[in-house]
Amino acid sequence: MKELSVNHLLGIKYINTNDINLILETADQFKEVINRPIKKVPSLRDITIANIFFENSTRTKLSFELAQKRLSADVMSFSSAQSSVKKGETLIDTVNNILAMKVDMVVMRHSSPGAAHFLSQHVKASIVNAGDGAHEHPTQALLDSYTIREKLGEVAGKKIVIVGDILHSRVALSNIFALQMQGAEVKVCGPKTLIPQYINSLGVTYEPNLIKALEWCDVANMLRVQNERLDVSYFPNTREYTQQFGLTNEILNNLNKKIVVMHPGPINRGVEITSDVADGNHSVILDQVENGVAVRMAVIYLLASKIKN
């Protein structure tokens, strides 16, 4: 009988390869469950989960909520726009007030890096990080690995290029950790201004040319241009970004092999990826969304099994 080495999922860097494998194997079973005529199991009947989103989210929040409901947990969700945070309440106070209502697990998204880690040290509940600033987004990396494994058989030995705004991307950082732990090779590609200065220290190489990067890789993970995080100008304009780093069907057809195209969403159609690529047969974007529910069910199930009565 295997169990996770941690009581919280704060980031990929806090877990080990066995944990990743256990989560992905458990997700296999849940993927089968969510394709049944009745897509629900009763495991978490006595668990209550709060989803606290201090930052906007559609996909992740819905995916977590659905995963929790498929496991029969009681779920409450709120976003900061409607909460007392706007009235000046501190994070710990907000969460402790929620926990006073007998909540066992908190799924949180926050704009500050380390917010989930901070919370895990100050409140008594199992914490799942659903994105903390530009730090980590572990469930996204896990569902990306799950999708790669599903499409290509395994992650080990595969070559993955992450294209776009690496500097502000928690998806990129979590993916780099997760892919390397599973034995994949990672390159990053994008405007020099959006690549962290010390990226090499993570064991990742930088390839400034998109075509060369695509020729090298098995999987291209196209990140969104996060206009809301670009406080100063990192590249002249979106048109120039698209010309250099936008993925089109023409580029894909000129490659001498078929690669897998991923995108964590939401897509800026026509910016980092054209519509025909997003909807084409290279794209696994909607598989990622489906797998997201299965992977989050696995994470929540495995963490919940460590909560003692």
Place this chain on the structure above:
Amino acid sequence: MIFAIAFDNVIEISYICSHNTHNMSQKTLLNSKEVNIILHRLACQLIEKHLDFSNTILIGIQPRGTFLANRLSQILKNDYQVSDLKLGFLDITFFRDDFRRNEKPFEANQTQIEFLVEDKNVVFIDDVLYTGRSIRAALTAIQSFGRPKSIELLTLIDRRFSRDLPIQPDYRGRQVDAINNEKVLVKWAENDGEDAVYIEVKG
């Protein structure tokens, strides 16, 4: 029913309790030949009730019930010429009633049911019927695949007197009166190197 030898008699095993209490002691309940006879009898009993199996689905309960289910389906196909046999495997991990009540979490196994069970006669197949809680979980789990016309239960070993729930088998290989510190071990040639059933007493 050529194989329907009177095997439903109860085995008295109380004498093992006098063995050394610090060591495990083991007693053979069924050897390979006896297991084989019982499997053929169970197959015949299934045929008697389900005829050509056109409206029947055999479901092996993961993990240990799958061996028995595979064996029975082989016997039905090879020795009794049942051609249209539907076999599935059901994992009950997420439907158990002791989640978070055990020391260690449960590992999930693969569920493999490639058909709807709507309006079908389902036969659950498991190696040992003990408290009945696994079968309770299976009864809930199978509902995710439709509403069966009927559900029956086949077990190789029926541990009488240790039931927590009102669940009884429709087809049983052998009934035993094992007490709580005794463990029934079912071994299969394809997995454990031999066909046999042992009773082990914990010291």
